[in-house]
Amino acid sequence: MKKIFLLFLPCFFYISCVQTSKSEQTKEKVTAVPVFNPDSAYQFTKSQVDFGARVPNTKSHDDCATYLTIELKRFGAEVVQQKADLIAFDGTVLKSTNIIGSFNPKAETRILLISHWDSRPWADHDPDPAMRKKPVMAANDGASGVGVLMEMARQMYKNKPTVGVDIFFCDSEDYGQPESVSGGSSETSWCLGTQYWAHSPHVAGYKARFGILLDMVGASQATFYREQSSEYYAGNVVEKVWSTAQSQGFGQFFINEKGGGITDDHIFVNQITGIPTIDIIQYDPKSGSGFGTYWHTTHDTMDKVDKVTLNAVGTTLMHVVYNEK
Ligand code: AHN
Numbered sequence: 001m002k003k004i005f006l007l008f009l010p011c012f013f014y015i016s017c018v019q020t021s022k023s024e025q026t027k028e029k030v031t032a033v034p035v036f037n038p039d040s041a042y043q044f045t046k047s048q049v050d051f052g053a054r055v056p057n058t059k060s061h062d063d064c065a066t067y068l069t070i071e072l073k074r075f076g077a078e079v080v081q082q083k084a085d086l087i088a089f090d091g092t093v094l095k096s097t098n099i100i101g102s103f104n105p106k107a108e109t110r111i112l113l114i115s116h117w118d119s120r121p122w123a124d125h126d127p128d129p130a131m132r133k134k135p136v137m138a139a140n141d142g143a144s145g146v147g148v149l150m151e152m153a154r155q156m157y158k159n160k161p162t163v164g165v166d167i168f169f170c171d172s173e174d175y176g177q178p179e180s181v182s183g184g185s186s187e188t189s190w191c192l193g194t195q196y197w198a199h200s201p202h203v204a205g206y207k208a209r210f211g212i213l214l215d216m217v218g219a220s221q222a223t224f225y226r227e228q229s230s231e232y233y234a235g236n237v238v239e240k241v242w243s244t245a246q247s248q249g250f251g252q253f254f255i256n257e258k259g260g261g262i263t264d265d266h267i268f269v270n271q272i273t274g275i276p277t278i279d280i281i282q283y284d285p286k287s288g289s290g291f292g293t294y295w296h297t298t299h300d301t302m303d304k305v306d307k308v309t310l311n312a313v314g315t316t317l318m319h320v321v322y323n324e325k
């Protein structure tokens, strides 16, 4: 009797590790969605911040690129490091590295998941003027999105989705021209790594069914609105993601209302590659910048990152990816 029980134990353990929602169970075939681990996502976020600010042309930046590449390979991804010298608005040559990790690299149907991994070189929104030349630690504005995607990579290693997935860690997103510089913040001074990749993708003629960009997805009680350009270029993807979030119980994070339009990596992916791509980005219509009081300040540190938010985003994306056929 005891022996029989022990034989069944691994089955119970397995079942408890794979969640399926009620609505999914009614489909012909049950879709098993691996459980996203927010503690692990938090650790992946912290590991990046522990390198220091990941500003292009610094050792912290290069060490973090190596770390992300090794980790993606450890999770079975086929990894491309795309190196480029990108010219910033002020003429600085940014030694940039886009990192692309592919799962099921031969699958024709693909999903593109994007997050920038670099840190802003100046905390130009810091309340203390003496701090405005200091770099941003970018716990939320950078590391959080990458942390969520690294945890998804870890899950995909254990349990492959049906479709192909490309995780794209783009570089030199946050070297955009500060508003204080004459002429103001030019749109094309942002997202340099993504602009480069969109013109010269890691695979010639690269296509994906859709793309999802994560930007600032770790803050406590963050709210994500249906961003304007995402609606314009990829309304059905916005609908898919927001309705998945609602059905998973994350409606207090994914607000089912229109938000503003934001210049971010997804704009260039949409305009240059034609891959319909949305932006999940923290947006608070009541705050001044819209992005939280510590945005582009020296206060964007690990204490701002909340596992509950990482879980809301990660779990939603896991359901989106594993339900794609
Ligand atoms: C602008 O500030 C124009 N766009 C926001 C892009 C960004 C910066 N996302 C994170 N940091």
Ligand code: ZN
Binding pocket: 120, 141, 174, 296
């Ligand atoms: Zn930023």
